[in-house]
């Protein structure tokens with residue numbers, strides 16, 4: 001089959017001869033992909049920042065598809081079903097899944113005690129091949145995959161596998177109260193969705209910070225919020241304090257993660273020398289811009305080892321930090337309703353549709369932020385016919 005093939009940092013190519021996946025376990029399904037996305041999280045592996053990302057692996061944790069085969073233990077799915085597949089691989093029965101912490105499944109990733117399995121996200125997340133391919137093996141098929149409602153566009157559905165739930169959970173973890181001022185760092189797909197969802201929780205003011213002008217322009221229109229370029233601000237923390245009665249924001253959301261720009265020291269120690277698990281510039285700004293007693297919600301991805309963050313400020317300001325991988329399955333029922341009711345229009349953030357064969361261009365465009373790219377999706381040949 002045709003599949004994305006990782007060759008090393010900044011190098012991916014189409015592989016036309018990858019063996020098709022097979023049922024390996026009674027609870028597996030094989031899904032023929034109809035749409036898949038490239039995510040900001042994929043950039044961390046594409047840039048070589050995630051340990052044990054093996055040459056030859058196929059990325060892609062956001063996909064929809066048609067079930068073509070199921071193992072004998074699968075009860076809820078049958079061939080022909082159109083499904084959206086959450087990025088978390090979850091067993092559904094371990095103590096963490098039982099608490100609906102589907103991103104922290106204890107069974108699906110033998111390599112780690114923190115994150116559960118994730119499709120196409122290196123061997124630190126279980127070593128599963130992902131959906132930037134024609135076919136994918138989907139374990140625990142009765143748990144994650146969800147039938148796409150017949151009235152839903154698959155391009156809305158594919159964004160329900162990660163971006164929408166992650167943006168929504170970022171806002172939810174912020175504990176937003178009516179009238180709160182919410183500051184979101186990052187105007188990528190996740191930050192854009194967090195801005196949109198903050199209003200659903202009753203925010204009174206939403207401010208987004210980034211340094212890519214076309215993304216700031218996009219989020220201003222899409223989420224009807226304020227948006228500022230940190231390159232044109234001398235000190236983002238001071239700026240945000242002044243913009244919020246000098247107390248600071250009620251809630252700050254880190255939707256940037258380990259590849260943040262904006263501090264030479266963080267960039268050198270976190271991204272060049274790898275002396276910490278990525279640069280934590282946005283997290284610094286979030287901690288220092290939130291008011292005393294406020295909440296910092298982190299969905300930006302960081303590695304497992306340490307980061308230089310101002311923990312003293314967290315303690316002395318009495319900040320609550322909440323963070324996790326999104327628990328997609330937990331959120332799907334209410335998000336499907338938000339999409340149906342027109343309160344969320346996920347597919348409007350899709351700016352690029354690439355044939356799967358053009359995977360290298362797709363990565364380059366998204367990574368280098370070319371051509372005003374917000375969210376690129378990939379379409380396999382059969383889904384274009």
Ligand SMILES: NC(=O)c1ccc[n+]([C@@H]2O[C@H](COP(=O)([O-])OP(=O)(O)OC[C@H]3O[C@@H](n4cnc5c(N)ncnc54)[C@H](O)[C@@H]3O)[C@@H](O)[C@H]2O)c1
Pocket residue numbers: 039040041042043044162163166185186187188189190191209210211212215230255256257258259260261262281282298299300301324325326
């Ligand atoms: N927790 C989860 O479940 C989950 C799910 C999906 C994505 N993520 C993570 O969320 C983050 C964002 O994802 P995305 O797809 O939107 O990625 P993206 O790379 O498209 O967007 C990140 C944005 O942050 C901006 N940025 C860089 N430095 C900044 C700074 N100091 N302050 C403000 N903005 C800054 C960049 O210009 C970019 O527009 C990534 O770290 C990704 O791995 C987490």
Ligand SMILES: [Zn+2]
Pocket residue numbers: 039040041042061062087162163
């Ligand atoms: Zn993703």
Ligand SMILES: [Zn+2]
Pocket residue numbers: 090091092093094095096097098104105106107108
């Ligand atoms: Zn589990």
